[in-house]
Amino acid sequence: MKYNYCPQCGNPLTENTTDGKGSFCVYCQKRFSITTIEPVKEEVKTANKKRSSMSSKSVVGIIALLISLMFLVSGLLSFFFYQNNIQQEQVYSETLSELEQIAASVSDQFKEIDLEANQLASRLSLLEYEAEGENSLIHEQLDMSIKKQADIQYAYIGYEDKSFVMEPVEELPDGYDPTSRPWYKTAAEQKRSIWAPIYFDASSSNIICTLAVPVYTDSNQSQLKGVMGYDLNVSSLLSNLETVNFFESDYLMVVDQEGTIVMHPSDDLIGMPLHVPELMEASKDNQSQIIKSNFEGKKNTVFITTIEEMNWHILCILPK
Structure with missing residues (x-):
């Protein structure tokens, strides 16, 4: 078969070899004689070249458009992640600030307990322990502290002569010596209120922290009378944080x-x-x-x- 080009649509023509009357365009459904085809052959080729050039430009344009879209999407994603990171940093910063406020509030709770303990120590310095007496005033002061602060599990005072008074009253081991206890020694040595390390109370399954305050015979702290202490139920004190x-x-x-x-x-x-x-x-x-x-x-x-x-x-x- 011999291929020429349709003068109307530019598509290939199939020569009719049976009758020799020319070629037939299957796209236009028309027959063209050879004399009709030949004059426009170069024009058709030129038109095809233009179409080819236009097609190439279209492909290039589409590729350029796709690349531009890719950069646009990439830019939008980068901006989104940037904005998201900024928002996350802001939320995290606010969270840390709120956590600091909670920590300050808890710290104030412990400070209030410390202040109350020092006030009690001042009152106890005025009361004399009687070995053979009921020491009702001492018990009363200790009991008042417990009623005022529900997180206090025990309130007590140990004296230099190794005597010991506590609320609520519990039986102690024979020969119990408060002056040998770490809380007593540390408070006496540092001459100020101290927070002893926490410990686990197996009987109550609570974490306990001891606050100890030295008690003196006078305001000049010239002579140590004893050391008073609170056993605090830390589990109860921090229970609000659980929510x-x-x-x-x-x-x-x-x-x-x-x-x-x-x-x-x-x-x-x-x-x-x-x-x-x-x-x-x-x-x-x-x-x-x-x-x-x-x-x-x-x-x-x-x-x-x-x-x-x-x-x-x-x-x-x-x-x-």
Whole structure:
């Protein structure tokens, strides 16, 4: 077959070899004689070249448009992620600020208890212990403190002669010597109120913290009379923190200055050491901060701030 081009549409023509009358365009459904075809052959080729050139330009234009769209989408995604990061940073900053306010409130609670203990120590300095007496006034002062502060589990005073008075009254082991106890020695040596390390009370299943205050015979602190103390139920004192949530899946925990877990949603972890190096290292700084950490087998964002009065740390754990 011999191919020429249709003068109307430019598509190939099939020569009619049967009658020799010319060629037939299957697209236009018309027959053209050879004499008709030949004069326009060059024009058709020129037209085809123009179409080809236009097609090439169209392809280039489409490619350029696609590239532009890709850059546009990429730019929009970058802007979206940038905006999202800005918003996330703002939310995280506000969360840390709120956590600092909570820590300050808890610190104030401990300060109030410390203040009350020092006031009680001043009152007890005026009362004399009677070895053979009921010491009802001393018991009354101790009992009043417990009624005033529900988180106090025990209130007591140990004297230099090793005598001991406590509320509520409980039987003590024979030969109990309060002057040999760490809380007594530390408060007497430092001549000020001290917070002793926490311990787990097996009988009540509570975390207990002892506040000890030296009691003197006069305002000049010239002679030590004894040391009074509170055993505080920390689990009760921090119970309000258990309901605090900043996000849907976060939770709070508290660790003391030694890294012992004081409060946690899981009771099994309370009283256990915090074995997370990056959290322990961050806690030592005593500065509010946000870090990434693998805790309890998960990737977490952790907000950390300090309860200044106790040098404890509140951590908000936000699983990724």
